[in-house]
Amino acid sequence: MTRDSAGEAGEDGHSVVYDLAPDCTAEDVEEGTAYLAEINGIVEYGVFVDLSDSISGLVHESVLEGTYRVGDELVVELENVRENGDLAFEPVDVEEYDVESVSHDYALTGxxxxxxxxxxxxxxxxxxxxxxxxxxxxxxxxxxxxxxxxxxxxxxxxxxxxxxxxxxxxxxxxxxxxxxxxxxxxxxxxxxxxxxxxxxxxxxxxxxxxxxxAQPHEVEPLIDWPAFEKLRPDLEEVARLLRRTVLEGRPIRVRHHADGDGMCAAVPVQIALEQFIADVHEDDDAPRHLVKRLPAKAPFYEMEDATRDLNFALEDRAKHGQQLPLLLMLDNGSTVEDVPAYETLTHYDIPIVAIDHHHPDPEAVEDLLDAHVNPYLHDEDYRITTGMLCVELARMIYPELTDELRHIPAVAGLADRSKADAMDQYLELAAEEGYDETRLKDVSEALDYAAFWLRYNSGDQLISDLLEVDADDEQRHRDLVSFFADRAREEVDEQLDAAMAHVEHEVLDNDVHLYRIDVENYAHRFTYPAPGKTTGEIHDRKIEETGDPVITVGYGPDFAVLRSDGVRLDIPNMVSELEAEVPGAGVSGGGHLVVGSIKFVKGKREEVIDALVEKMAAADIDEALSSAVPIDD
Missing domain, CATH: 2.40.50.140 (Nucleic acid-binding proteins)
Known part of the structure; x- marks a missing residue:
């Protein structure tokens, strides 16, 4: 505690009397220093005075003159400290004085x-x-x-x-x-x-x-990839924001597309955040309460999910005193379809971050996002998958996870059929960890199968076991992957055995082979594979048969999913055009440039599909393009 010496005058020549803050203790009292006290009791042998909430003492009647009442102020100084620890004070005779406040000097323990x-x-x-x-x-x-x-x-x-x-x-x-x-x-x-x-x-x-x-760790990327370097600053900013969110005690909700790439993105980030939370928080339950992974069926943030997330967040604030969460969108969140859900959250203090590789609508979403990472923003494309990006993000948050994540980018790339020039490096990296390409494909199939049956459940332990991340039983991992992958292939074969006979074929004016399948009437419903997966598998078989530019459309009463190979499509732009050209059809949708989905009202299906086929027939052929991009069911 720093103060003027007793008896010294202040700047105006008056004596200085110190007023101790309520939390001051006896350690803050010095001999020879004048203090402002309040009388709290009067007895025959003197008066009791308070200097703070915890400092009291006696002024003996032998040193007092005059009369006093409880509540009167009295200037005193320390006379002595008795053997039992009681404090004795004596009055200080000052006519004019200035009062200076004194706060307690705390020795803080972090x-x-x-x-x-x-x-x-x-x-x-x-x-x-x-x-x-x-x-x-x-x-x-x-x-x-x-x-x-x-x-x-x-x-x-x-x-x-x-x-x-x-x-x-x-x-x-x-x-x-x-x-x-x-x-x-x-x-x-x-x-x-x-x-x-x-x-x-x-x-x-x-x-x-x-x-x-909050600063992210400086980690060398798993592979040397110039295309990734363009996105590194954006990822570092997200890592800083997520680490700061943990340090501030704010919850994090991870929304991700429920497919292979989405899970390869979300699981490493989830585990990295949980490990960092465990380091920061004394409460062992904090990782479980502060980060939750939430799969989403659609490749965008649906209003159903947004309102559910908001309701749970408000309940957690009311019941458990939590802050409202940060929302982390992975493998979705970049398009105009996300805007209504985002705008719902803007009414509350909920920051939003998106890491995605779908073709974005930056003008629509930028003002609603606190951070946005997307390869298209740096003249790259979907071949840099979200899983590849998020493995590096997880390492920036918690680099000790590196050894557990080396195979994940390869799984993400195969799950999304990436033709990135870095895939060979990722496959080599995975092979060093015992993952050959066959095993990686099995993991991808198993993840897709598990995601379908988990539906809206995160399945934390099951997915960790399938990915062999944060898992402790390699044999169980291998057995699970084998079982799920085999089941997935068997059920795909059963689906295609029923559907292939009903595939319609025509050659468009641009010599593109168009295949159509009514997945509502000629495929098993409510079972694996979903319509998008069914359409993709049919598409792959037709490419093997023809070797020519191919478009496959799987449609139902109010939706269509599109796969294309060797055709220069722009599905997000086609959706915008159809929305204007077919009034009353309620057209919406999007995805990647050459893979996507469209929704419309049931009564306009024929008109929408016909208009869509006209646009496909006018598309240019480009053998450099491939349908080897994410399959968004």
């Missing part, structure tokens, strides 16, 4: 040193990131420079302690670290908000530390 101070009272400053009322104490999760710790304050069972303190407040916690169910939490003795210069200085200190810890 969350990184709690284990070494278990059982000892400590002081900690940080930001409240969650307030959860239990049936017993109130749990304040407080984030400082080193991490996040739960602080248990008890008023009475189920009653909110310190009701004025809310999420976002900067607080000082005085309490004792104790082990609770295997983790360390602070048993609170005192909790107060910071204000004034103390708050400003604490915020500056915390912000500086937070920004430093």
């Amino acid at each position: 969350t990184g040193r709690l284990e070494a101070n278990v059982g000892e009272q400590i002081h900690l400053e940080g930001e409240v990131v969650q307030v959860k009322q239990t049936g017993g104490p109130t749990l304040f999760h407080v984030a400082d420079e080193d991490g996040v710790v739960p602080c248990a304050a008890f008023e009475e069972a189920g009653v909110r302690a310190y009701p004025s303190i809310e999420v976002g407040d900067l607080v000082r916690v005085t309490g004792t670290p104790e082990r609770h169910e295997g983790t360390v939490q602070i048993e609170v003795d005192g909790l107060s908000t910071l204000d004034g210069d103390v708050e400003r200085e604490a915020r500056e200190r915390l912000e500086e530390a937070l920004e430093a810890r």
Whole structure:
């Protein structure tokens, strides 16, 4: 504590008297220094005075003159400290004086040193990131420079302690670290908000530390790939944003397309975030509560998913005191179809980040996204899959995962049939880990099969076992992959045995072979494979038969899925044109340039399909193009 010496005058010549802050302790009292006190009791042998909430003492009647009342102010200085620890004060005779406030000098203990101070009272400053009322104490999760710790304050069972303190407040916690169910939490003795210069200085200190810890790790990419280098700065910015989100105690919801590439993108990022959360939070349950992976059937953010996500987020805030989450979109989220769902979330404090490789509509989504990574934004294309990007993102967040992820980009590439020039390097990298191309394809098939039956369930452990990431049983992984891949192929064969006889064929004016299949009436419904997968498998067989430019359309009452090979299509643009040219059809959809899906109203199906075929017949032939791109069911 820094102050003028006792007896010295202030700038105006008046004496200086110090007013101790309520949280000051006896350690802040110095001999020979004048303090402002308040009389709290009068007895025959003197008066009792308070200098702060925890500093009280006696002024003996032998040194008092005059009469006093409870509540009167009195200037005193320390006379002595008795053997039992009681403080004795004596009056100071000052006629005119200036009052200067004194705050308590705290020796702060950061969350990184709690284990070494278990059982000892400590002081900690940080930001409240969650307030959860239990049936017993109130749990304040407080984030400082080193991490996040739960602080248990008890008023009475189920009653909110310190009701004025809310999420976002900067607080000082005085309490004792104790082990609770295997983790360390602070048993609170005192909790107060910071204000004034103390708050400003604490915020500056915390912000500086937070920004430093949020910086992504500098990792060398798994392979040397110039095309990827264009996207590296964007990924680093996302890694910084995600690490900061963890440090701030904000939940993260990972929405991803429920296919092979989507899962190869989401699972590594999910595990990296969980590991980082475990390092930051003292609460062992934090990884489970703060990051959730949510598969999505459509290759865009549907309103159904958005409203469900928003409802759960608001419930978690009301029930568990959580902040609203950051939404991380993977393998979708770049198109105009995402806009209504995004706009729904803009009414709340929910940041949105998208990493995708579908053809984007940047003008539609940029103002709604806090960060956007897409190869098309750097003159690259779908061949850089989202899974390839997110393996590098996961390593920027938590580089210790590298060895577990070396085979994942190859799985993502095969799942999305990428013809990127880097695929050979990724296949070689996977082979070094014991994954030949046959095994990688089996993993891809198994993931696709599992995703279909999981539907809206993340299937965390099952998917980790199939990918052999964060798994501890290699034999189970191999057995599961073999079983699921075999089942997938058998069910595809059964589907095509029923459907192939009903495939219609015609040669368009541009010499493209067009194949059509009514998947509603000539394919098994509500079972594997889904219409998109069925159409893709038929398409692959027809390419093998013809070797010529091929387009395959699988359609139902109100939808069509498209696959093309060797034809210069622009499906997102075709959708926009059909929307204008076929009034009342409610056309929507999109995807990649040469692979996608279209929705329309049932009564306009024939008109929409006919108009679509006309556009296909006018498309240019390009043997450099290939349908080896993601199959979005």
